[in-house]
Amino acid sequence: MMIKARRLFKDTNDLPTLPAIVSKVVTMLDDQDASSDDITDLILSDQVLAAKVIRVVNSPLYRSSNSIESVKRALIYLGFKSVREMILTSYFVDGFKNKEQPFDMKIFWIHSFSVGAISRHIARQVNYPDMEKAYLVGILHDIGKVFLGHYCKDEYGQMLATISNTSRTTYEAEFECFGTTHCEIGLCLAQRWNFPSVYSDVISYHHSPEMATEDPLLTAIVALADFYCSSHVTSDSVAQASIPGPSEESAWHLFTQHAPDQSASGLEHFLSNLDEEYEAIGQEVDVLFNTMTT
Ligand SMILES: [Fe+2]
Ligand SMILES: [Fe+2]
Known part of the structure; x- marks a missing residue:
């Protein structure tokens, strides 16, 4: 791959x-x-x-x-x-500012910034030692999509059209269409930009957290934040809503190994507890979007 x-x-x-x-x-x-x-x-x-x-x-x-x-x-x-x-x-x-995309970049950034803010919130809850790192890698997790969207614009646009209103994820569709995914492309970008290896690992494995080796807890945090934010967006986004699948189950498994006091609540309850924070970060995410893109 x-x-x-x-x-x-x-x-x-x-x-x-x-x-x-x-x-x-x-x-x-x-x-x-x-x-x-x-x-x-x-x-x-x-x-x-x-x-x-x-x-x-x-x-x-x-x-x-x-x-x-x-x-x-x-x-x-x-x-x-x-x-x-x-x-x-x-x-x-x-x-990536002036690089044309087959999807709405505002929705992409709102998703990325939301995943950053929710990752930071989860990190704080479990006393993860570097909340800013959780925030930053949360923002960066989907960089591979921007690369694929820009450099393979027509194919990526067609791919997104075929999966809209279906339960298929972009991850699965990318693999079928390109033989690779935004995770692998993101890894190439992270390596090109000399990101620390923890960042590359999270970007690479946020859809398969059980493979993470550098910082499995951080990968699990971002995977859970990503799933939560994806299930709270409108259907025309590049992120998609779905019910927890094997990837979220394995993120939850990893997460509770490192934060056993969270395990009693169960995954669905844990996710629903993020609702309040998600509402609270709405304004911050809007300001961040406006500050960074103008
Ligand atoms: Fe992703
Ligand atoms: Fe994502």
Whole structure:
């Protein structure tokens, strides 16, 4: 399977790139020994990146009461992890901004941002040590769809038309149509962009969490958040509603292995408990969409 994904990927010569500075900043933000001055200097060495950080920190997304004019203050205000999350999200959105798709990109982003926010909520519930990571990888989980949608636009559009109003998932249909899936294509992209291996693993296995090796709990969290959000969208979305299948059952199994106190409630009850949070994040997701796409 992976051979087809790599071949499709190799034949594409205008892949969205992630500037080298972004990988450097993201790596440095993960480095315990890096000081705030080191990170500030690195961000300031790229004016586009510095301007982006200032613009986003002053957007309604972060609700700062005073305007923040310096990168250093932005770092203090947001915290290192949030800056990492914000930089990656905004470059990711930019990379695909003007690439035509056979599906509605607004619905795609709303799904992605919702999965990020619900993943972060679940992570908090089970004391997962890095909530921002859960948020970011939740946002990135379906990147492979944007690649397939753009570079195989007509076939992907036809494929989506054949499965609309059916119970078939995009994952199954992609495999039949392309011999690969958005998970494998997403893995190729994540590797190309030098994402940490945990991110690649979640992107690769969010529809088959039992295969995850790097961080099975995180993969299970994103798989559950993805399923929940997919079953709460309208039918014209690229995400689809369905009843829990083997992939969700195995995500739940993995999840309760790591968070045994959750197992008593059962999967359906656990999912219905997310309703309140889903309603609460609606506005945040809208603001995020508007901030990142304008
Ligand atoms: Fe997916
Ligand atoms: Fe998804």
